[in-house]
Amino acid sequence: MADISAAQVKKFRDRTGLPMMECKKALQEANGDEETAIELLRKAGKKTMGNRSDRETGSGRIAIYTDAATGTTAMVELLCESAPVTQNEEFIALVNNLAKQLATGKGAADGAELLKQNTPGKTTTLQQDFDDLMNKIREVFKVGRIKRIVGDCGSYLHHNAAVGVVLKIVGKEVALARDVCMHVASMKPKALRREDLSADVVEKEREMINEEVRQNNADKPDNIVAKIADGKLNAFLAECCLLDQPFVKDPSRKVSQVCKDGGIEIVEMTHWVLGAM
Numbered sequence: 085m086a087d088i089s090a091a092q093v094k095k096f097r098d099r100t101g102l103p104m105m106e107c108k109k110a111l112q113e114a115n116g117d118e119e120t121a122i123e124l125l126r127k128a129g130k131k132t133m134g135n136r137s138d139r140e141t142g143s144g145r146i147a148i149y150t151d152a153a154t155g156t157t158a159m160v161e162l163l164c165e166s167a168p169v170t171q172n173e174e175f176i177a178l179v180n181n182l183a184k185q186l187a188t189g190k191g192a193a194d195g196a197e198l199l200k201q202n203t204p205g206k207t208t209t210l211q212q213d214f215d216d217l218m219n220k221i222r223e224v225f226k227v228g229r230i231k232r233i234v235g236d237c238g239s240y241l242h243h244n245a246a247v248g249v250v251l252k253i254v255g256k257e258v259a260l261a262r263d264v265c266m267h268v269a270s271m272k273p274k275a276l277r278r279e280d281l282s283a284d285v286v287e288k289e290r291e292m293i294n295e296e297v298r299q300n301n302a303d304k305p306d307n308i309v310a311k312i313a314d315g316k317l318n319a320f321l322a323e324c325c326l327l328d329q330p331f332v333k334d335p336s337r338k339v340s341q342v343c344k345d346g347g348i349e350i351v352e353m354t355h356w357v358l359g360a361m
Contacts, residue, residue, distance in 0.1 A: 092116065107121075110128075122216075142165070143163070143358075144358055147179040147180045158184070161227070162179035164224070169223055185210060236256060237261065247356070249265040251265055253349060254348065260342075276350060280325070281325065297312050327350070
């Protein structure tokens with residue numbers, strides 16, 4: 085093995101952030117070549133973290149990036165094991181770069197495909213940066229959901245980066261769309277409009293309402309019971325659907341009216357809560 089000086093080890097440690105002995109061993113095996121040593125560390129890290137792949141990744145961050153040049157917006161979810169890692173500057177930079185590349189690059193079908201692409205502004209791939217940081221922090225990372233939307237959008241990322249909303253719109257009032265995104269984050273609609281709700285969800289709710297109304301109105305005629313049940317179902321649908329909800333900034337108007345008055349039409353809603361599929 086090559087004779088590696090303490091100064092070389094320290095320089096390499098400053099570059100990688102890994103323990104001194106691991107840096108020294110990698111440099112020795114690589115005969116002092118840092119690039120080869122980095123590849124050796126990546127391989128060793130993948131092997132180590134591969135043995136931990138079943139660990140729960142219950143924390144993480146969402147990132148949103150809009151490419152002003154093309155009008156493309158991307159949202160990416162990067163998961164990790166513990167909450168403190170979500171505040172790590174390098175972890176934040178990684179998830180932001182994933183979103184930026186998804187918006188500005190050629191697109192990707194899933195996280196694995198996205199990781200193969202270069203990190204924006206760097207010669208390394210996102211996978212290399214992902215592996216290096218995972219090896220440095222010694223936690224399992226996973227790229228969760230990814231979404232790429234071409235067209236005018238409003239977006240909102242909550243301060244804890246655990247809630248993200250993107251609304252695709254027709255119209256240029258992005259500021260209004262952002263306000264509606266904040267409404268979505270607060271009021272948590274299940275769908276954009278009534279026809280977007282799952283038929284199973286609607287039918288299940290209908291059955292529950294019918295049973296409740298029958299029990300509470302046993303002395304009333306069937307036609308009256310049916311009207312009461314329909315009214316409750318309509319109230320449920322209005323509560324669940326974004327366009328039917330009273331706007332949080334002006335409860336006197338529904339979201340649909342606010343959008344109409346503001347000159348926008350919402351055509352697609354994406355609302356993520358970290359880790360919730």
